[in-house]
Amino acid sequence: MSTATRPSAPARLQAHRLGLQRGGKPLIEALSFELAAGRALHLQGDNGSGKTSLLRLIAGLAPLQAGHLLWDGARAQPQSEAWRRSLLYTAHAAALKGEFTPLENLRWQARLSGHAAPERELRDTLQRLGLHGAARSPVRVLSQGQKKRLSLAALFLPFKRELLLLDEPFDALDHASIELIRQRLRELLAQGASVIYTSHQAQSLQPADDAVLVLKPPHGPLH
Amino acid sequence: MARHFLHLLRRELLLGWRHAADWAGAAAFFVIVASLFPFGMDADPASLRAIAPGVLWTAALLASLLALPHIFSADHADGSLDQLMLAPQPLALLVLGKVWAHWLMCGLPLVLLAPLLALQFDLNGDAIQALALSLLLGTPILSQIGALGAALVLGARGGSVVLALMVLPLYLPVLVFGAGAVATAQAGQSADAPLLLLAALCLGAMATTPWAGAAALRISTE
Numbered sequence: 286m287s288t289a290t291r292p293s294a295p296a297r298l299q300a301h302r303l304g305l306q307r308g309g310k311p312l313i314e315a316l317s318f319e320l321a322a323g324r325a326l327h328l329q330g331d332n333g334s335g336k337t338s339l340l341r342l343i344a345g346l347a348p349l350q351a352g353h354l355l356w357d358g359a360r361a362q363p364q365s366e367a368w369r370r371s372l373l374y375t376a377h378a379a380a381l382k383g384e385f386t387p388l389e390n391l392r393w394q395a396r397l398s399g400h401a402a403p404e405r406e407l408r409d410t411l412q413r414l415g416l417h418g419a420a421r422s423p424v425r426v427l428s429q430g431q432k433k434r435l436s437l438a439a440l441f442l443p444f445k446r447e448l449l450l451l452d453e454p455f456d457a458l459d460h461a462s463i464e465l466i467r468q469r470l471r472e473l474l475a476q477g478a479s480v481i482y483t484s485h486q487a488q489s490l491q492p493a494d495d496a497v498l499v500l501k502p503p504h505g506p507l508h
Numbered sequence: 509m510a511r512h513f514l515h516l517l518r519r520e521l522l523l524g525w526r527h528a529a530d531w532a533g534a535a536a537f538f539v540i541v542a543s544l545f546p547f548g549m550d551a552d553p554a555s556l557r558a559i560a561p562g563v564l565w566t567a568a569l570l571a572s573l574l575a576l577p578h579i580f581s582a583d584h585a586d587g588s589l590d591q592l593m594l595a596p597q598p599l600a601l602l603v604l605g606k607v608w609a610h611w612l613m614c615g616l617p618l619v620l621l622a623p624l625l626a627l628q629f630d631l632n633g634d635a636i637q638a639l640a641l642s643l644l645l646g647t648p649i650l651s652q653i654g655a656l657g658a659a660l661v662l663g664a665r666g667g668s669v670v671l672a673l674m675v676l677p678l679y680l681p682v683l684v685f686g687a688g689a690v691a692t693a694q695a696g697q698s699a700d701a702p703l704l705l706l707a708a709l710c711l712g713a714m715a716t717t718p719w720a721g722a723a724a725l726r727i728s729t730e
Contacts, residue, residue, distance in 0.1 A: 378585075393519050398591070
């Protein structure tokens with residue numbers, strides 16, 4: 286198991302000897318890493334190596350089976366309101382409702398995550414993502430790339446998020462969209478957010494700066 | 509917190525409105541099943557009155573079951589459930605919102621339709637009133653138990669069958685007290701006791717199932 290650390294900057298998120306089992310086999314074992322504010326960590330590994338499981342574990346969607354997480358030096362409370370308000374998790378699945386328009390999806394996403402966004406902000410976000418032309422169409426008729434862009438729209442809303450967990454954010458995106466998302470993530474990093482992301486494509490946010498963590502399950506990938 | 513609950517409820521009702529077939533199907537099933545019996549039996553009013561409480565309540569119970577698998581499965585399939593579970597508010601609130609939406613779209617139409625269907629069975633006014641009241645108190649219990657079951661079988665293969673097998677035995681007390689209230693009123697006696705028992709069950713379910721449902725969701729989505 287690889288361990289990524291950045292001793293030069295004070296750590297915001299610290300993972301200590303995390304462990305996770307799937308199907309009775311250890312998938313993640315004694316994993317430790319640190320991540321500072323304004324830094325990105327690129328999770329790499331084969332299919333089934335536990336990248337998504339690790340993101341879900343940090344988000345609090347799966348329970349910690351071993352080890353612990355520290356946030357600003359204190360034990361992280363993934364079920365707490367404060368943790369959830371400061372977190373943005375985008376999964377591989379787009380989390381969009383095909384019956385809703387992009388604007389409705391974005392509106393409900395913002396409301397249910399506890400952030401009230403003015404209608405103008407929502408429309409501006411769709412415009413920035415090049416989705417304003419499809420604002421009144423149901424999401425089910427959009428292309429995969431458009432759906433992916435919409436699923437990342439929360440990145441563009443003006444809510445303060447301190448930890449971003451992004452599962453394959455560049456999947457199904459064209460070159461221009463990838464650049465748009467990278468640019469936005471760089472802005473958020475500059476504002477002090479910490480980012481952990483997975484990507485099978487050789488994309489990095491800040492090519493010279495991203496830490497890389499390669500996951501290698503002790504008994505091989507889970508298939 | 510109340511605002512979050514109302515947002516959830518509005519979202520669910522809006523989605524339900526755009527998927528009307530899921531919910532209208534339950535009401536249609538109730539009407540059809542309850543109407544089959546008067547056609548299938550001899551037209552003796554006394555026989556119809558005797559079977560009415562059990563038939564109407566069983567039809568309502570099965571109709572309520574039809575839409576249960578949809579409570580969490582669509583959100584689970586498209587990834588929305590993860591986002592809902594990461595909302596800053598307690599997860600029990602999500603379960604409560606889903607339960608209320610299920611009841612408003614599936615349970616309430618049964619309450620409103622039942623008095624009309626009762627006319628086919630020649631029930632008297634007191635029995636029809638007891639039927640409406642018992643369904644008003646009983647259908648929320650069905651939604652709450654059903655949501656708990658739906659959370660437990662989420663993502664399981666053959667989940668709909670397992671769900672039915674899991675919740676139907678738990679519906680039994682509701683069926684007994686609900687049908688009992690109608691039969692008692694039809695016999696000219698007070699239906700207060702079974703109705704009060706249904707009210708107690710409803711309050712007990714309200715106090716416990718959102719938390720149990722939240723725990724079940726966490727287990728199912730790990």
